[in-house]
Amino acid sequence: MSITEILFWFLTAMAVGGALMMVTSKNPVYSVLWLIVVFFAISGHYILLNAQFLAVVNIIVYAGAIMVLFLFVIMLMNMNADNEPQKNIWLKIAGMIAGGCLLLVFIAAIRQTEALQIQKVNTGGQTGLIHLLGKTLFTDYVLPFEISSVLFLSAMVGAVVLGRKGD
Amino acid sequence: MPINYYIFLAIALFSIGVAGVLTRRNAIIIFMCVELMLNAVNLLLVAFSKMHYENVVVFNPASPVGTEAQLFVFFIMVVAAAEVSVGLAIIVMMYRNIHSVDVNFLNRLKH
Numbered sequence: 001m002s003i004t005e006i007l008f009w010f011l012t013a014m015a016v017g018g019a020l021m022m023v024t025s026k027n028p029v030y031s032v033l034w035l036i037v038v039f040f041a042i043s044g045h046y047i048l049l050n051a052q053f054l055a056v057v058n059i060i061v062y063a064g065a066i067m068v069l070f071l072f073v074i075m076l077m078n079m080n081a082d083n084e085p086q087k088n089i090w091l092k093i094a095g096m097i098a099g100g101c102l103l104l105v106f107i108a109a110i111r112q113t114e115a116l117q118i119q120k121v122n123t124g125g126q127t128g129l130i131h132l133l134g135k136t137l138f139t140d141y142v143l144p145f146e147i148s149s150v151l152f153l154s155a156m157v158g159a160v161v162l163g164r165k166g167d
Numbered sequence: 168m169p170i171n172y173y174i175f176l177a178i179a180l181f182s183i184g185v186a187g188v189l190t191r192r193n194a195i196i197i198f199m200c201v202e203l204m205l206n207a208v209n210l211l212l213v214a215f216s217k218m219h220y221e222n223v224v225v226f227n228p229a230s231p232v233g234t235e236a237q238l239f240v241f242f243i244m245v246v247a248a249a250e251v252s253v254g255l256a257i258i259v260m261m262y263r264n265i266h267s268v269d270v271n272f273l274n275r276l277k278h
Contacts, residue, residue, distance in 0.1 A: 019203055028196060035203065051216075051237055066247070077262050079193075099189060121214055121217045136238060137241070152245075
């Protein structure tokens with residue numbers, strides 16, 4: 001077993017375990033912290049896939065910015081395990097069964113495809129490094145990049161309008 | 168690493184996200200499960216971007232194959248950041264109106 005495989009299985013266990021703990025923990029703050037663990041595991045997967053720029057962006061944007069935003073909102077609302085709304089137990093079991101059925105259907109579908117069995121992930125090359133990505137982003141994809149700035153502006157205006165007191 | 172392992176990992180994360188959306192009633196945790204599903208799909212896109220072109224990379228390590236897929240994931244992250252800000256603003260507004268984040272109270276969207 002090579003070091004890459006050991007790291008892959010470690011990060012996979014971390015991601016799946018963190019996701020399960022995120023869904024099952026009662027306290028919303030613990031959910032946020034477990035989701036941060038999942039995002040770090042996914043960033044590790046990006047590094048294993050030789051996509052270093054995306055790994056760093058994932059940590060900065062998701063684990064850094066978005067999760068802190070979630071934590072702020074949870075602390076503003078003063079949520080904890082006591083006033084956590086609970087579904088009744090049958091609805092929870094039904095939800096678990098539905099999610100498990102989705103998992104089963106996906107896995108059964110993928111296991112049948114023979115073309116995917118022989119494909120390997122190729123981690124060589126310099127595609128994930130920032131100079132190739134940056135060159136492509138600012139030459140071929142400069143228009144979507146600028147449009148995304150307009151998207152951010154509209155999202156900011158929308159958040160301010162929605163969060164305003166009164167009316 | 169075979170591509171299958173990455174597909175199974177993404178499927179597992181996505182299904183956990185779906186089960187979380189179906190089993191929880193806290194709006195913020197439902198939103199976090201949606202983020203988890205988004206990340207599972209991102210991971211799958213990056214894995215697929217590394218699937219082909221072995222020969223190209225062996226002969227020319229600096230070739231830009233697969234750059235588009237990673238930029239696609241980058242733009243997904245950009246849109247996700249904008250989406251989270253608006254979604255959390257909506258949840259804060261909902262909390263201010265009904266003093267709860269329980270999605271069961273949202274079955275009537277008036278008053």
